[in-house]
Amino acid sequence: MIELSGIEVYYGRVYALKGIDLTVNEGEIVSLIGANGAGKTTILNTISGLLRPVAGTIRFRGEDISRTEPHRILSLGIAQVPEGRNIFPDMTVRENLLLGAYQVRDEHVIRKRLEQAHALFPRLAERRGQLGGTLSGGEQQMLAICRGLMSGPRLLLLDEPSLGLAPLIIKQVVEAIRSINAGGTTVLLVEQNARMALRISHRGYVLETGKVVLADTGARLLENDQVRAAYLGQ
Amino acid sequence: MELFVTQLANGLVIGMTYALVAIGLTLIYGIFHIINMTQGSLYMLGAYAAYVFVSGAQGNYFVAIVFAMVAVGLVGLLFERLSVRPLLGRNHLVFILSTFGLAVITDNLVMIGFGPEPLRLASPIARKFINVQDVLFLTQQKVFLIVFGVAMIVLLTQFLKRTNVGRGMRAVATDQNTAALMGINVKQIYRVTFFLGAAMSAAAGALVGAVFSIEPEMGNLLIIKSFAVVIMGGMGSVPGAFLGGLILGVSESLGGAYLTVEYKDAFGLIVMILVLLLRPQGLLGRRMGLR
């Protein structure tokens, strides 16, 4: 579905990604794991068009999107749920969701997706008039995921959905990811919580300072010593 | 009593002018985090655009207001292209200087084109009076100005609240990257913002131009006063700018009548200085999205 080949990204003079090759197939959950600063978020932001690669190509369903602007990438069917949620704090839950559907013109579609969001996390329906900034961390994460789904993406990029959440909430989020995936949306997941991520992923990539150092199925990576090393430097 | 009521009404007229210009300033600050020093010139241009439409083209005054808003809105787009877009990513100070340069150019071009002497913008309701209980005699123009101003502000807040593009503006004001991830075309939002900001100021100019006279320097003090209004009302807040504008207008008018005519122009400046100095952290630390 999406294929990155030889992607290189710099922040000013600092290289952030040095030749990334990875693919995500239709219907998969794929996770990117690695320590802080390994380049996971950078990969997502490059796919979304917030960052321009200096070399390499990104193909989405056959089309080269490595030089495409963010709002066009969204309209092609890639949505990102950013790290730290980035809920718009001064807007209501409903307004946040509507922003997710910014490019959708059809009122019926918007209404249907709002209902789907409320079905996925009933909590959001209760809070629809509340300001985003007043939600708890878990609720914000739920909102961010639903906001990402409002555009009806084929590929959903999730950046650290478990960050700072209590175990109980993480379970809910994980359930949601699984059900989103079961509904036909492909998921590319970035996580610090490697154990959680690998447990629910079909495949995973381990990153270290801007490079892929390991790629395997989720289950096999879970057992791998190198994974521990990547995190703990042992 | 009569004096008080009259001054109060005049204060509201002036205050509405400040509010409209300040809203333009606040919108642009909210999105770009820059201070647009051309705001006073856009206001002046609004008055002259209406004047050209009415006196030059023999047009209707009320249509002239709309004409001024659209024409000056387009000038705003030009300004964005010339003095903001090429500098995005540079130090914030350069924007003050570049927009200041544009303001000087604009003011002096108008001076060359129309001469320095005051002109009269003719409105059919400028000399019709409304008599309220024999205490207050107001021209219909002033009443119209207030009503129109309130209508503009209500429209704008509803636009920001209810429409897709309005929500998009608020989103870009809070967080450009996340807004882009929502599929919002950020550059388009830039243009919409500058257009609206310019149109708001132009409306103020076209309205107040028919109350007083119009001259090329009419926007000079206005820019810093509306900045004071924005600071008082809170950066990025449209209702705040509205309220701040009215408060400043009324206090100038009443203060001018009862305290000192000479220094009434200093009120807003002093309040602004005090606000900035007494709680700079509170002000600067606050999120500056559009509200």
Add this chain to the structure above:
Amino acid sequence: MNAVLRWKWPLLAALLVLLPHLLQGEYPRHLMILAMVFVMLAQGLNLTMGYVGYLPFGYLIFFAMGAYASALLSVNWGQSFWVGLAGAIGLTGVLAFFIGIPSLRLRGPYFAIVTLAFAEIGGLVLNNWVELTRGPMGIPGIPSPTIALPGMTPYRINGSVSWYYLMLVLAVLVTLVCQRLVQSRTGDAFLAIRENEDLAESVGVPTYRYKLLAFVVSAMIAGVAGSAYAHYVTIVSPDLESFYFVITTFTMVIIGGQGTLSGPIVGAVVFTILPELLRAAQLWRLVIFGVLMVAGIVFMPRGIVGWAEEQWQRLRREGRP
């Protein structure tokens, strides 16, 4: 080429001394005098804007205040030019100190706007404190300076040649003060603040004090310029703070080259003379200044001097493979 470089200072000094004799006629000399006033103004502005990186938008109020202080001291209280000059320096310094203490806690555009607000208030005072300033009419009849050294007949500065030399001396002194400040430990602190205030603070630079210092010195220099200008034109009015002076001074520094010592000089000389060459376009003068200012900011962010340095270095690189 190298010979020219080695002799550039003596050559320049000779040129400056001989200039009023090379230029015949009152008008060219008047322009040179004006240029010297602008050199001072631009150097002062450059100190805060170019070296410390803070934009004192209301800077010209110190020029006006210096002029008024000097004018009042000599016209109302019969003091000499030198007392007036000292008074101008003192007043602008004190004013800047008290404006700077609160304003310099603000960063970026807020500082610029607050100084502008102070300047507007100052302008209102000049216009409205009629008993003291005579309001918009201004104060005419400011006497010429006299130089009286012990054992010498007092010499009255009169006529364009002697005025030129007085302004030249003042401009050179101002430039020297600026040069010594910026090429010292103090200047290191200034530049550090401009480049990265947090980093400066983290290696022990008391940034607030140095910002205040720069702001006060800037203001005092504007005060010197104001005082000398007042005595030269013999009348002061609130116009000293007008758009004309503001846009001219800022354009000079921006186009000349911020954060360099020669930039303000180049800017001041060029932009005093240039408008005269465009005299037919008298009306268009401010428009042209505006265009130059915007174009300078967009296309030549480092000014003429910065641009010239780049070209020079490129030439040298290309000359040495």
Add this chain to the structure above:
Amino acid sequence: MSILHLRDVSKHFGGLQALSHFDLSVPQGAIFGLIGPNGSGKTTLFNVITGFMRPSAGQIHFNEAPIHTQPAWRIAQLGLVRTFQKTSVFADLSALENIRVGCFARTRGTPLQSILRLPGERRERRAADDKARRILALLGMAAAESIQARNLPYGHQRHLEIAIALAAEPRLLLLDEPAAGLNAEETSVLMQTVQRIRDQGITVLVVEHDMKLVMGICERIAVINYGQKIAEGPPEEVSRNPDVINVYLGEDLEL
């Protein structure tokens, strides 16, 4: 003996508790590591120690003297100097000028002396130039003397940052993620540099998320999460601590 001592330090922003009841003792002459995931409060801790933020509660002593009420520049002059997470150099100044600014804390010339060009002032300035050149040479960057910092290669910029701090003659050097953006080779050069700095008698406190660097050079490590210290000890011990493993690998949930 500890050179830096934090007792019960807390910092909150509005309702958010960024640091709570933090205790820390950095022994003189050590290379001390501070690690923790994103948003755990490392940078807040750095800011509080170096005077860029006031602690909401608690005390900080440097060399036995309380510093939690001092402004940042004074703390730097006392000998506690930091670097920043994002590359922080004076971009438009040359490498030499950058380091000369670092000398500010150890020179005394006043503005008035500058204007009068007193001989002492000039001597001091020449000495600062010499010192800056020595430091550049030490870091193998002598050739970069007159190059603007913004035009230096990234690895050199990060070195320059440390050089600026060294010029201020710190007794305790705080490094905030010095290896961010460096490749493996540059990181190992950096590790050697840090060790050389310590060998000159300067205590080093380093915040990093690159565990390899921390494990490789630190004698002692403290782990912070949610503004609290969750572990402290020698590297081997810390990396076996189950709490630390959970923080870094994620809690093992039944899914």
